[in-house]
Amino acid sequence: MILQDYDKLIFEISQDGHTGYDMPKSEVEEYDLTAEVGQYARKEDARLPEVSELQILRHYTALSNRNFGIESGPYPLGSCTMKYNPKINEDVAALDGFANIHPSQDPDTVQGALEVMYELQESLREIAKMDACTLQPAAGAHGELAAILAFKAYFEEIGEAEQRKVILIPDSAHGTNPATAVVAGFDTLEIPSTPEGIIDVEAVRAVVGPDTAGIMITQPSTAGLFERDAKEIVDIIHEAGGLCYMDGANMNAIMGVTAPGLLGFDAMHYNLHKTMSGPHGGGGPGSGAICVNDKLAKYLPGPNVVKNGDKFEFEMPSDSFGRVKGHFGNFGVNVRALTYIRAYGPKGIKQVAEDAVLNANYIRARVKDHFDAPFDNYNMNDFVLSLTRQKKENNVNAKDVGKRLLDYGIHAPTTYFPLIVEECLMVEPTETESKSDLDFVADIFIKIAEEIETDPELVRTAPHNTPVKRLDEAGAARKPLLTYWAALEAGKAE
């Protein structure tokens, strides 16, 4: 990775009169809207940067050199499934027939787009072994919200909405799960994990009752474990009259092996930008398609695509609670997801899961004697390590190890998550890492374990080879500088 020293803001290279754009020639008369709108005419120009085309490209190329992508090196960021993003996905999504169509066109003129949506809905339904699918949610957390709102619509219809107010959430859940439940108008109740790192069935049994709306389970869990009692927990919730949601962030470990529908869940979401090769885009766009069983199908957001003979049509589910965003979801991401699924087919999709799990277990096996690896079990697509011992003995913590990995050209794992493991590193190599790259990652982990013993200061002060060193995050939050204009006023920009 080339890491340049360029540190100018685009506004700082702006020069009066420069431009990177020209307009098509105007063939019609100039219309003076300004005179017509009075006080609604803009008085001061918006100070957008003035930069010519090559300067713009140099600026962003320099920025990109200060950024780490999947092709830069191993990216074992747990729970995020940083797999290779096939280049053909980008070519396909950019095709004129997908990029330059409008969602309000007559469906007869965009049958190919509806067919993409239909085929993807069908494939996702089959992989999840569920009955219905919507592609509308834009991200995983957005899918969670859509599914929990479907729970709410269901309880309203059966007249139990007032009574069923509590969603159970394991303490190893993604942070978005409780936030989602609250945004959907529910209260949350935390369920503890057992010492083995899985959900405590008895704890669930002890709290369910007439107020239980449901449970949200991440399967496999954020601790990297298959929740082996999931089926029993689902039965307990169903018997109490509640509904069961599966957070599918880790679907990459189980596709073709097992499925939420087979485990008895009523609803689940995919992170298509993770499992179906995204890409992540630096934090979006994602796509959070959800699948549900027959009980919930009619409440889904929409419209979704149905097939009538040879024709594809939009249809709103009969008792839909509404829409969660504009139009049909992040169509461009969904095009990529279908392209990915078709590249693999049924055997390939299962092989993805098996190799993802194999790769994660392999790294864990190689490094487990050098770190504390809680939970004595095989893991799924990610696994966790704890730095508790090194923190006590050498004053080196999980964050330090993450930063030291950056020095070796490896992206840090997820740190301090799940919350049930102290000083936690969560590692997910994904199936697209070769054995030699896995060995490279494992070797570096072991090397850092040695450095912690021999030169803890080196690790504690890492990173040393990155464009900037550790940043003052507390200062950033205390006196926020959130725009160039604020920084300029504070004398901290030119």
Add this chain to the structure above:
Amino acid sequence: MSNFRYLPNTDQDRKAMLETIGAASIDEIYKDVPESARVQGDLEIPEALSEYELTKYMGGLAAKNTTASQKPFFLGAGIYDHHIPSIVNHVIMRQEFLTAYVPYQPEVSQGELQALFEWQSMVAELTGMDLANSGLYDGYNAVAEAANLAIGHVKKSSKVLVSKGLHPQAQETVATYAFGRDYEAESVELDGDVTDLEDLKAKLSDDVAAVIVQYPNFFGSVEDLAAVKELLEDTKTLLIVSSNPLALGKLEKPSEFGADIVVGDVQPFGIPMSFGGPHCGYLAVTSKLMRKIPSRIVGQTVDEDGKRGFVMTLSTREQHIRREKATSNYSSNQALYALASSIAMTAYGKQGIKDLAQANINNTHYLAKALQDQGFEVLNKKPFFNEFVVKLGKDIREVNKALHEKGFVGGFDASEAFGEDNVYLLCATEKRTKAEMDEFVAALVEVAK
């Protein structure tokens, strides 16, 4: 086992790895999956395709669609057919931007973080607000997040008032979020092509957290923001304004009229229509709402050596989230498309954005005038930006079918939104030539009079 082009492991590798793990087989690793929940046989999805076959298959689906590059395009309604500067795609396809995750490790994510900081600065500048977050799913969703923000901020509030001049899908999204958080989203009627101020006045009360209007509104008309704000004086009610950011190249900043939250979608800047997504919502606020803002925000700071750098800040998400007190469950922005629109805005620059807005104004008003000259009634009473509504004599679905046959993509059926039959919403961006517009008018005379 078959080979798949994205999977590097060979059978030999797999065997060696299983040995290191100490497992006899992959099935042993999956031992906790109950037998009764195993997928039996192969998944019933179509067989794998080679790269060439895949190109043909997906290309075949794409070829079934009528696109904006094939036929002159007069459809807008919140998503617009603008020219995208060539450099935009070249930059966002750089793998360092395209494939990175959320910038959790700022030391190796300065490129992304700085790009988002610059984007926030541009959005703040266009809207006139103190600050902006780093992006939301889309403009419709941004309105709903703004409504939730207001409900959380204004004490003892239980309602938002939503103008019927707001994009219908934004109205629907607000209704969904209101269903979630158990508050009321009440509509404010139209007076012709703009919000009915009398109706708004009548519906205001102590429990109203916010009034939501669109500027220019769904029908292209410039709403009287100052008059709306005047009604909110001496109340705690916030003013939420949804704006097409391109219009703000020529129209006064919503901040000048007391907007507390400005939202919208930057799709007009360098983002393809893509059948409705992915696009990128924005949300800008006054500084008093800084710590209430959903999703991520990037701030400037320094590193240990005092060097300027950028970090995600005021963070309320994921690990840090105050779980049970959350007011938003946002976990991603649309970073790649915030970047795309930054590049486009930079390409336009200070002069270009005015020129681009003006070109849209010129074409749209030429089209409106040409239709009026042919005897069509334009329904906008107020000044409009790059869209307007016109009354047709026939069913719009039929009109659009006939236009398609004549080689055009016609406008949007706004009858329901406007509350009157056969109301047609038209848009003419900078891409439309005079000849295209003249031919379109002639075609419309033939099929719709």
